Amino acid sequence: MTPKIIPVTLVTLMLAACNSQKDASNATFANALEKHLAGPGSCITIKPFVSAADRQSYPMTVTLFVKKGWDSQSVVDQNNAIMTRQLDPLVKAGVLSVAPGKNSEAAPARIYSLTDAGQKAIESADSTAMCVGHYKVDEVASFTQPETVNGQTTSRVIFTASPVDVPDWAKRQDVQNAYSGLADALAPQIKSARTLVLASDGWIDAAEFRQ
Incomplete structure (x- = not known):
């Protein structure tokens, strides 16, 4: 077998590159x-969290407050807005979609799902974290x-x-x-x-x- 001859200049360049990485x-x-x-x-990430959600991943079902007793509808609406304050801006931004639905006990809920833009940003299927x-x-x-x-x-x-x-x-x-x-x-x-x-x-x- 004929031995391969590596030019001295190539060896010098390789050594120089190696040394430069250690400088x-x-x-x-x-x-x-x-x-x-x-x-x-x-990734720089945001991670929506909703305590009333059935899971911290998508699609996410969020159980809503409902009017009871002397509660006014405006107070109920305000409580729901506070609860979903991290999700609703993402709906407006086109990252999530939202639809009315029911939770596992047939109570009123909102179902938040990923849009195409959300699919591109989501870090993993079992998390709400999005790369920004x-x-x-x-x-x-x-x-x-x-x-x-x-x-x-x-x-x-x-x-x-x-x-x-x-x-x-x-x-x-x-x-x-x-x-x-x-x-x-x-x-x-x-x-x-x-x-x-x-x-x-x-x-x-x-x-x-x-x-």
């Missing part, structure tokens, strides 16, 4: 952070000098990131009002900090290193 630099750390922010569980975007690194502002403790080389990285791939419905004021913290989560250039660890093939987020 402590803004570019290297930005690349490691980007990989982490694009990984599993990286991801973060992308704007820039690495600073990092600590890498130090080795107990055999692990780490650096604390300060950076800014902005949300991307945000659907128009998540930008609606009524949706953002219904979910505390959503407006802040979708703000540009959010300052954050992560600890990176030097692995055999380069820098990775500490959370991934522990997996």
Whole structure:
């Protein structure tokens, strides 16, 4: 068998690329952070919750308050509006649909289901969580000098990131009002900090290193 000859220049480039991934630099750390922010569980999410629902997934049947005794209809309507305050804005935004129905005991209810837009946003079939975007690194502002403790080389990285791939419905004021913290989560250039660890093939987020 004739041995393969790898040009010295190619070997040099491969070694340089490998070494660059282990360098402590803004570019290297930005690349490691980007990989982490694009990984599993990286979505910016909202998670509707209704205590009177038959399940915390879709289709969701929500049992309604009904008029009893001296209760006025306006009070009943107000109570129902409060109960479904996280769902109704999503109906207006076109992410959920709603229809009148009955619960398992034949009591009045509303049935909330996913629309096509909702199907694209839902994270899993057994949850109400919806993905409203991801973060992308704007820039690495600073990092600590890498130090080795107990055999692990780490650096604390300060950076800014902005949300991307945000659907128009998540930008609606009524949706953002219904979910505390959503407006802040979708703000540009959010300052954050992560600890990176030097692995055999380069820098990775500490959370991934522990997996």
